[in-house]
Amino acid sequence: MNAVAVNNTAYIGLGSNLGDREQYLQKALQRLDEHRLIQVVRCSSIYETEPVGYEEQGSFLNMAAMLRTGLEPRLLLEELLRVESSLGRVRQIRYGPRTIDLDLLMFEDAVMDTGSLTLPHPRMHERAFVLVPLMEIVEEEFPGFSLITEWAVSAQGKEGVKLWKQTNWQPGSGHFAN
Numbered sequence: 001m002n003a004v005a006v007n008n009t010a011y012i013g014l015g016s017n018l019g020d021r022e023q024y025l026q027k028a029l030q031r032l033d034e035h036r037l038i039q040v041v042r043c044s045s046i047y048e049t050e051p052v053g054y055e056e057q058g059s060f061l062n063m064a065a066m067l068r069t070g071l072e073p074r075l076l077l078e079e080l081l082r083v084e085s086s087l088g089r090v091r092q093i094r095y096g097p098r099t100i101d102l103d104l105l106m107f108e109d110a111v112m113d114t115g116s117l118t119l120p121h122p123r124m125h126e127r128a129f130v131l132v133p134l135m136e137i138v139e140e141e142f143p144g145f146s147l148i149t150e151w152a153v154s155a156q157g158k159e160g161v162k163l164w165k166q167t168n169w170q171p172g173s174g175h176f177a178n
């Protein structure tokens with residue numbers, strides 16, 4: 001059998017503020033990595049962040065991950081939504097509490113707005129809880145690198161994002177090493 005090409009780069013944002021938050025982040029990455037057309041290549045540290053948008057809820061753990069994938073953007077989003085549901089995500093309050101939230105931030109140099117998928121993610125540029133972890137892992141060669149750097153500068157000084165834990169993702173193993 002020919003090897004499947006898994007060679008587009010995408011960045012995702014992960015967030016959790018219900019239950020065992022770290023476990024939800026870890027499980028989501030593991031489930032994505034189990035897909036034959038997705039490899040989780042690199043992960044940021046985990047940050048504890050104050051809730052933005054809807055403030056009457058517990059603090060989040062947020063992180064970002066770099067994927068290589070053979071899926072096109074729409075199918076990758078479907079996979080993110082599938083993993084969210086498999087981890088008990090229920091949509092109730094907009095911007096409200098969730099076991100796991102997976103956002104597709106950027107996919108190569110794709111710019112699109114189809115109603116069900118907008119790229120780059122339309123609110124990432126104003127969210128320090130997205131930009132701080134993303135800046136840790138984005139590759140300089142990535143098409144969106146200079147844009148992300150520009151956004152991160154404008155988000156500087158936004159409060160409520162604290163380093164919570166450094167991670168040690170082992171590509172191919174599906175988990176963090178201790």
Ligand SMILES: Nc1ncnc2c1ncn2[C@@H]1O[C@H](COP(=O)(O)OP(=O)(O)OP(=O)(O)O)[C@@H](O)[C@H]1O
Pocket residue numbers: 077081091094095096101102103104105115116117118119120121122123
């Ligand atoms: N880049 C994207 N990443 C994730 N979802 C997206 C994207 N663009 C559009 N969507 C759509 O947004 C819908 C709602 O997403 P979700 O419920 O996660 O929103 P939210 O987490 O409450 O708010 P936010 O989108 O601001 O993070 C998804 O079903 C999806 O179709």
Ligand SMILES: Nc1nc2c(c(=O)[nH]1)N=C(CO)CN2
Pocket residue numbers: 014015016049050051052053054060062095096101129
């Ligand atoms: N700190 C923080 N706040 C949020 C988050 C999140 O992941 N972290 N996600 C939201 C909906 O996408 C709304 N508010």
